[in-house]
Amino acid sequence: MCFLVCDKEETEVGRQQAPGSCPYCGGKVHAVDVGTRWRFCFIPVCFRFKRKYLCSLCCRRLVLYDSWS
Template sequence: MCFLGCDEEETEVGRQQARGSCPYCGGKVHAVDVGSKLRLCFLPICFRFKRKYFCTLCSKRLVLYDY
């Protein structure tokens, strides 16, 4: 749901090599820390930090399952 004047901006905060390898091609995995800012009419409402995992060879986004 998005209102008029709503905007979300993502910026890369940091990048580091993660443990393991890509299950598709066997390449190295990078963990990317992303900070997102949700704004409504230029007023910041919410700040979030997420960690995303990407393969360096095939550029696929990888999902980490926690058991």
């Protein structure tokens, strides 16, 4: 029997205020830079940076859509 261990670790790298307001509650929007580290059997496989947008009042994750259509 083989037991494989996969792990995903997210750390907050930085946070700054983004322009605009939350469409749900009208709160301030923060841009959060997150570093994601994937490990397979304790061996680092991948390291990525992502930017997520969060509301400071209702704590919802906001998604941006492109209007190029």
